[in-house]
Amino acid sequence: MPQQSTTNQLIPSESYLEAGKTGWRDYIEITKPGINKSNLLATFAGYWIAAGFTSFNVWTFLLTMLGTALVIAGGGTVNNYYDRDIDPRMERTRQRAIPEGKIRPTIALWYGIILTILGIIVLAVGVNALAAFLGLMGFYVYVIIYTMWLKRTSTLNTVIGGICGAIPPLIGWVAVKNSLDLSAWALFLVLFMWQPPHFFALAMRKVEDYRAAGIPMLPVVKGFKETKKQTFIFTLLLCLSSLILFFTGVLSWFYLIVALVLGVVYIALALKGFYTKDDDQWAKQMFLFSLIYLTVILSVMIIDVGITEIIKMY
Known part of the structure; x- marks a missing residue:
């Protein structure tokens, strides 16, 4: 694999000094909303199949969707933070908020961590412990196993990384059944x-x-x-x-x-x-x-x- 340049070479630090460059849309885009939408559809499918009309609880459903969305958004944001050294090298990612200097890496990291913690709390308190555990496992696989390890070292990155993308319907299911x-x-x-x-x-x-x-x-x-x-x-x-x-x-x-x-x-x-x-x-x-x-x-x-x-x- 070719040696990667350092983050300082790829992201001009002076760009962070440009006043008014960051907009609220940047804080949405850094969470990867497209991925979130498809995962929430899967979460809803899991909840709906398990509940139907008879066991459908609107409050539990809304908290399930909110908690899952926050965890996924947190994972996406931390992924953007960690990939700040390689995103500028790729045409499809070089216009993300961090490579363009719209959001500081440190701010992105804490933003992702806070979103994730809030999501886990919502799932743990508003849904159940198993839903929260699955949310945490999804974050762990996506950020630690996929982003920080396999993405940069192995062709198995796509396959093993698929585990985190398959967890949302499980969260929806256990929100109703509390079991798998x-x-x-x-x-x-x-x-x-x-x-x-x-x-x-x-x-x-x-x-x-x-x-x-x-x-x-x-x-x-x-x-x-x-x-x-x-x-x-x-x-x-x-x-x-x-x-x-x-x-x-x-x-x-x-x-x-x-x-x-x-x-x-x-x-x-x-x-x-x-x-x-x-x-x-x-x-x-x-x-x-x-x-x-x-x-x-x-x-x-x-x-x-x-x-x-x-x-x-x-």
Whole structure:
């Protein structure tokens, strides 16, 4: 891996002296709100599947969403703080608040820590201890295991880092059940298996960015052929994992049919990668479909439970 420059070389300290440069939007963007939105949808899916209409408590739900959002925002902010040495090297990250000198690194660090602590407190006091523990574990995996260790040392960064992205639906589930069963872990698997194909596609599209920053993403270290192979494997595992929720009885035939259709399309698109002549275009298609897949399958989970609950009422 190429030697990385020091933070002082990459971030001009005098930029912090520019009066009025920081806006409130910078303090929102540094928390990675896009990632937060998708994770909160997963949190809601976990809560809704576990609760339905009968066990749905509005206050507990709101505190669950708030606590989870704060923890995720805190993790995203600390990630921005720690990556301040490599973000300026990458086109897609060099305009973040810290590289541009809009927010001081120390302020970002404490901002992230405070957000995380508030989130854990909300989950512990307003929801339950297990929800708080899962929130803390998600933060630990994302910040310590992924950001500070694997992201800079191993191609396993994407796979192991996927654990933190699969925890939000578990938080939603335990907010209702205060325990984890097979259905909860099935939810975890769907989110966990989704992440490698999603981030492998992104890494292929931004391979030169990651290479310049010295980040050992799979396409950088082992090339596109191996990345396509692992993408296909995880896409196949995702399709199989998504079916478990039907067989545990928490979701119906409606969900099963949609999950099968989505899975077959995703697998076919992954197979296409072995024959394509335009890797960048294929990676773009895979990335876009991964976003569609996640949004649709989580939405269908939510709709399926709603339909089932209404049918039970009549």
